[in-house]
Amino acid sequence: MVNLAIIPARGGSKRIPRKNIKPFLGKPIIAYSITAAIESNLFDEVIVSTDDEEIASIAIEYGAKVPFLRSKENSSDYATTFDVIEEVINWYKLKNVEIVNICCLYATAPFISSSLLKESFNLLENSKFDCVFPAVRFGFPIQRAVKLDSTSNKMEMFQPEHLNSRSQDLEPAFHDVGQFYFFNVETIIKERKLWTNNTGIVEISELEAQDIDNEIDWKLAEIKYKMRLDNEKNSL
Numbered sequence: 001m002v003n004l005a006i007i008p009a010r011g012g013s014k015r016i017p018r019k020n021i022k023p024f025l026g027k028p029i030i031a032y033s034i035t036a037a038i039e040s041n042l043f044d045e046v047i048v049s050t051d052d053e054e055i056a057s058i059a060i061e062y063g064a065k066v067p068f069l070r071s072k073e074n075s076s077d078y079a080t081t082f083d084v085i086e087e088v089i090n091w092y093k094l095k096n097v098e099i100v101n102i103c104c105l106y107a108t109a110p111f112i113s114s115s116l117l118k119e120s121f122n123l124l125e126n127s128k129f130d131c132v133f134p135a136v137r138f139g140f141p142i143q144r145a146v147k148l149d150s151t152s153n154k155m156e157m158f159q160p161e162h163l164n165s166r167s168q169d170l171e172p173a174f175h176d177v178g179q180f181y182f183f184n185v186e187t188i189i190k191e192r193k194l195w196t197n198n199t200g201i202v203e204i205s206e207l208e209a210q211d212i213d214n215e216i217d218w219k220l221a222e223i224k225y226k227m228r229l230d231n232e233k234n235s236l
Contacts, residue, residue, distance in 0.1 A: 002044035004092070004099050005037040007064065008084045009107040010075045011052030015214055020050075020107040021058050025222055030055070031062045032110035033180075037103070038063050040114035042121050048107075049084050051075035067091065081181075082194065089185065099185050104194075109179040110225055111208045120182045120202050131183035131194055135174040135201040136209050141165075142173045174201060177209035207231070 009030055013019035021028040030048070037046040048059035049070050056066040068091055074083050085104055092099055101124065105112060116134060124132045143162040146155050157163060162170065181194050188194060207228050210221040 002097060002099055003042055003101045003103075004088070005043040005046040005103045005105060006085060006088050007033050007037070007046070007048045007059070007105050007107050008081060009048050009050045009052070009055050009059070010070065011050065011055055012075065012077070014077075016212070016218065019212075021055055022218075024110055024218075025225060028058050028062075029110055030059060030107040033105045033107055033112055034059060034062045034064045036112040036114050036117060037105055040117040040121075042117060043103070047088065049074075049088055082192065086189070089189065101183065102185055102188075103180055103182040105180040106178060108212050110221065111204075111210065111228070112179050116202065116204065116208075117180070117182070120180070123200050123202060124182050124184070127200055129184075129198055129200040130187040130191070130196040131181055131199045133181045133194075133199075133201060134177050134179050134204045134209070136177050136204060136206055138173045138175060139206070141167050141170040143170045174203065177204065178211065179209065 007030065009020040011018075016022060020030050023029070024032065034046060034048070037043055045065055046063065047065045047067055048056065050056050050059065050066065051070040051072070056069065059066055070084065071087060073079065074087050081104060085102065089099060101121070103117065103121075120132045120134065123129065143159050143165065144167070145158045147158060148154070149156050183194060187196065207224055210217060210224050212218055212221050
């Protein structure tokens with residue numbers, strides 16, 4: 001029985017070409033996820049699921065394994081994260097390897113740390129959750145969010161009952177940051193989805209996360225990463 005880290009990294013990224021191995025502050029961005037997984041000492045194997053020979057070579061260089069190249073079907077724009085995970089699980093089944101827990105880490109998530117992975121795993125185990133992932137608190141109460149009426153183009157509140165509510169009196173809300181999902185294999189395969197009704201989150205700060213969908217996002221992520229390093233140095 002093993003714990004497995006899976007890093008999906010196909011070669012066909014569209015918005016940022018070769019996104020999964022693009023240099024991020026001097027290293028291929030996928031190296032950060034690989035290093036965090038290895039340094040956590042939580043996993044029997046850290047593997048990269050890819051259809052790309054160059055990505056596979058770089059992954060191996062930084063210590064991951066690439067036991068097989070991903071199928072064409074699961075390398076398309078329509079393949080889901082669950083499809084990729086299931087393909088890996090089925091490959092290990094053929095080798096008679098029973099996987100207990102999996103952490104699916106994204107290749108473009110340089111803010112992942114070994115300590116965050118450990119915290120998430122402990123929460124998964126101690127609270128008996130099906131899945132755990134990191135999340136960031138919304139900076140403004142979502143109960144006071146507004147929208148535009150499609151006909152009049154006037155502003156409307158999603159929840160007008162909170163027009164006069166004080167921000168500090170409203171319940172905090174969080175959003176997934178798309179870094180990783182740590183889950184129990186048996187339950188997730190049965191449910192065929194990563195989020196179940198028994199899912200937990202680990203709260204992280206806005207300085208520990210950044211969506212990277214375009215070149216501006218990329219530069220912002222590098223700035224945030226440098227700021228986090230500076231904060232860590234100053235706290236020593």
